Amino acid sequence: xxxxxxxxxRRREGTTPEEFHEYWRDVHARQIADEPSLRRHVRRYELxxxxxxxYARDRYRxxxxxxxxxxxxxxxxxxxxxxxxxxAEPAYEAHVxxxxxxxxxxxxSVFTRDPxxxxxxxxxxxxxxxxxxxxxRNPALDLATFHDHWLHHHGGLFQQIPELNDPLLAYDQNHGxxxxxxxxxxxTEQWFTSFDTxxxxxxxxxxxxxxxxxVAYFLDPTSIEFxxxxxxxxxxxx
Numbered sequence: 001x002x003x004x005x006x007x008x009x010r011r012r013e014g015t016t017p018e019e020f021h022e023y024w025r026d027v028h029a030r031q032i033a034d035e036p037s038l039r040r041h042v043r044r045y046e047l048x049x050x051x052x053x054x055y056a057r058d059r060y061r062x063x064x065x066x067x068x069x070x071x072x073x074x075x076x077x078x079x080x081x082x083x084x085x086x087x088a089e090p091a092y093e094a095h096v097x098x099x100x101x102x103x104x105x106x107x108x109s110v111f112t113r114d115p116x117x118x119x120x121x122x123x124x125x126x127x128x129x130x131x132x133x134x135x136x137r138n139p140a141l142d143l144a145t146f147h148d149h150w151l152h153h154h155g156g157l158f159q160q161i162p163e164l165n166d167p168l169l170a171y172d173q174n175h176g177x178x179x180x181x182x183x184x185x186x187x188t189e190q191w192f193t194s195f196d197t198x199x200x201x202x203x204x205x206x207x208x209x210x211x212x213x214x215v216a217y218f219l220d221p222t223s224i225e226f227x228x229x230x231x232x233x234x235x236x237x238x
Contacts, residue, residue, distance in 0.1 A: 044237030048229035133226035
């Protein structure tokens with residue numbers, strides 16, 4: 001079983017979204033892809049760029065607090081040891097320092113295991129919009145209870161209720177590793193035909209009736225943050 005690192009980033013003050021995404025894609029990410037000593041530790045690396053429509057949207061409660069994240073990077077490793085080996089490479093420090101050129105210091109990150117696939121339809125690869133949502137559990141729940149409820153009950157809602165399932169092309173749950181300094185507990189990824197399909201999916205009766213009360217039970221709604229992205233930029237991997 002592998003390990004995934006999700007990292008949400010926000011652009012520096014004075015940097016436009018276009019400047020942020022161009023530098024992130026064409027310069028910063030290439031520093032890992034084009035440096036053999038770094039690339040050899042990474043199984044896959046993708047960038048999820050925030051959609052222009054998402055910058056303009058209203059914020060939908062109870063989904064997020066609206067921190068304005070510009071994108072989410074995802075790196076796959078065969079193990080945590082491979083991530084630590086990446087960090088130990090001499091070239092890695094320069095890559096970290098380069099981040100200061102285009103993004104601010106605020107980042108949200110979590111390590112997860114390989115995903116549990118809740119919904120998987122043939123259109124996943126051609127999805128026009130993808131929600132990447134980082135989660136923290138309700139502090140009243142222990143980690144094992146949280147993971148079990150998220151996987152079997154919350155995931156089951158999207159498998160069993162047609163009006164929740166129909167808009168989805170795919171739904172993966174990335175469950176966080178039990179690490180001492182973990183600030184978040186997992187990441188939801190959901191794929192849609194388009195941004196408009198995502199927005200329409202929020203208005204169905206089952207969201208208010210079933211999803212929102214369940215979110216209030218097992219998550220800390222004030223900590224939820226998400227990005228609506230387009231098709232990812234694959235930096236390493238297929």
